[in-house]
Amino acid sequence: MSCRRFRDMIEAYIMGEISPSERELFERHMENCDSCMRELQESGYVIERIRNMEDWVNIGKEVLAMSKKEIGKRAVKRKWVPGKLFPAMAACFCMTVAVLACSILAFPSFAASIAPRFPLVKSMVEAREENDQLKQQVEEIEKENEVLKLEIKKIKDVEIVQVNTSDTVSEEERYTIQALVIDFVRAQYRGDVEWIRNACTQEFAKHAEELVKDKKGEVVFTQITNVAKEGDLYLVFVRLNDTSSEDDADYQENFELVKENGKFLVSFVGLDA
Amino acid sequence: MEELELLEAVKKGDREAFAKIVEKYHDRLYFTAFGITHSSWDALDICQETFIKVFTGIKRVKDLSRFGTWINRILVNKCMDYYRKSKNLVIGEAVEKGTDEMGFSPEGIDLARAILSLNKEARTAVILRYYQGLSIKEISAVQGCPEGTVKSRLNNALKELRKKLCKGYEMEV
Numbered sequence: 221m222s223c224r225r226f227r228d229m230i231e232a233y234i235m236g237e238i239s240p241s242e243r244e245l246f247e248r249h250m251e252n253c254d255s256c257m258r259e260l261q262e263s264g265y266v267i268e269r270i271r272n273m274e275d276w277v278n279i280g281k282e283v284l285a286m287s288k289k290e291i292g293k294r295a296v297k298r299k300w301v302p303g304k305l306f307p308a309m310a311a312c313f314c315m316t317v318a319v320l321a322c323s324i325l326a327f328p329s330f331a332a333s334i335a336p337r338f339p340l341v342k343s344m345v346e347a348r349e350e351n352d353q354l355k356q357q358v359e360e361i362e363k364e365n366e367v368l369k370l371e372i373k374k375i376k377d378v379e380i381v382q383v384n385t386s387d388t389v390s391e392e393e394r395y396t397i398q399a400l401v402i403d404f405v406r407a408q409y410r411g412d413v414e415w416i417r418n419a420c421t422q423e424f425a426k427h428a429e430e431l432v433k434d435k436k437g438e439v440v441f442t443q444i445t446n447v448a449k450e451g452d453l454y455l456v457f458v459r460l461n462d463t464s465s466e467d468d469a470d471y472q473e474n475f476e477l478v479k480e481n482g483k484f485l486v487s488f489v490g491l492d493a
Numbered sequence: 494m495e496e497l498e499l500l501e502a503v504k505k506g507d508r509e510a511f512a513k514i515v516e517k518y519h520d521r522l523y524f525t526a527f528g529i530t531h532s533s534w535d536a537l538d539i540c541q542e543t544f545i546k547v548f549t550g551i552k553r554v555k556d557l558s559r560f561g562t563w564i565n566r567i568l569v570n571k572c573m574d575y576y577r578k579s580k581n582l583v584i585g586e587a588v589e590k591g592t593d594e595m596g597f598s599p600e601g602i603d604l605a606r607a608i609l610s611l612n613k614e615a616r617t618a619v620i621l622r623y624y625q626g627l628s629i630k631e632i633s634a635v636q637g638c639p640e641g642t643v644k645s646r647l648n649n650a651l652k653e654l655r656k657k658l659c660k661g662y663e664m665e666v
């Protein structure tokens with residue numbers, strides 16, 4: 221049989237798509253025909269390199285992981301809108317965003333010039349710009365009454381920087397809520413779904429399992445806001461990192477709580493990278 | 494859980510099931526989009542938008558057994574949109590520099606250049622076939638063209654790639 225016919229079979233042979241009988245004929249021809257054999261080897265080489273394309277591409281695992289998280293967030297369409305928070309809370313948010321932007325953009329792969337095109341970073345940058353304006357307004361208020369203060373606090377056994385925003389909740393309530401949030405994060409890292417379910421509102425408890433996903437390693441708390449109140453919602457942000465990934469960038473969990481029968485329950489947790 | 498069960502759950506809006514599907518397909522789709530566009534950031538964008546479209550559009554999909562084809566079709570269409578939108582950009586610019594921290598590594602530059610020399614349809618077929626391992630039939634469904642067209646695209650592309658990648662390459666016999 222002619223070489224032409226066998227050459228047409230090379231691709232299918234490499235892809236494992238020819239029948240056993242054809243295969244035998246094919247292999248016999250290859251053994252006896254140098255030029256077909258060469259084409260087979262070259263095609264095999266090309267296909268193998270494309271198959272292993274991932275080996276030739278640099279992309280951090282953390283970037284892929286963040287992308288997956290971002291998809292989850294976007295699918296839920298539940299977004300934290302800084303503009304809606306009252307000014308003092310927004311001031312605290314813009315501080316954390318500044319810290320956040322630094323740590324995010326410090327990702328080795330996030331060259332600043334191209335980083336803004338990544339949707340997650342894009343929204344971060346937008347948030348930062350929005351917050352820069354907000355910050356200016358807030359700074360004026362801030363000068364007058366110095367609502368924005370950093371304080372080292374001891375909550376349970378954790379020493380943590382508290383960002384003071386406003387004083388709409390009592391010291392006692394604030395401690396209760398912050399302690400709850402810290403325990404909540406620890407339960408996430410323990411993978412204690414049951415604990416989390418009990419700490420959430422009935423509605424939000426449905427997401428308990430999602431909330432323990434991807435939480436690995438030792439948790440390290442770095443910052444917590446004091447508690448702001450908006451309508452019936454109590455808002456508190458906590459910044460943390462863990463030992464599971466190589467970079468030690470902080471991320472942020474935004475908690476919303478409600479008070480039901482004198483008990484605080486978590487009604488929403490949003491992630492900010 | 495079987496993929497079909499997961500997909501049925503996603504259809505009902507189950508976000509946990511959706512997360513599992515994302516986990517399963519994300520990286521593969523990312524590298525596919527990257528192979529086609531040669532732009533890390535756009536590939537991430539395309540990949541994310543593909544999943545959002547899956548999440549919102551899955552309710553209308555009757556035959557979930559062909560989910561793999563469907564999601565690839567969305568992805569590939571988005572890659573083609575990308576080309577339409579970035580007509581004026583030099584595609585794969587970063588490849589030439591070979592220095593960006595995300596993108597082809599220096600050892601992969603020859604591969605990058607070779608793939609980039611193909612037209613976008615051929616490049617897409619090559620990535621779907623050799624990176625993802627799809628069948629000719631699946632690729633014809635993804636690209637919306639006859640199987641014969643896919644075959645000849647692959648044939649010509651392989652010839653091109655051999656020329657570029659095997660030049661001076663001594664095969665061990």
Ligand SMILES: [Zn+2]
Nearest residue numbers: 223253255256
């Ligand atoms: Zn021959």
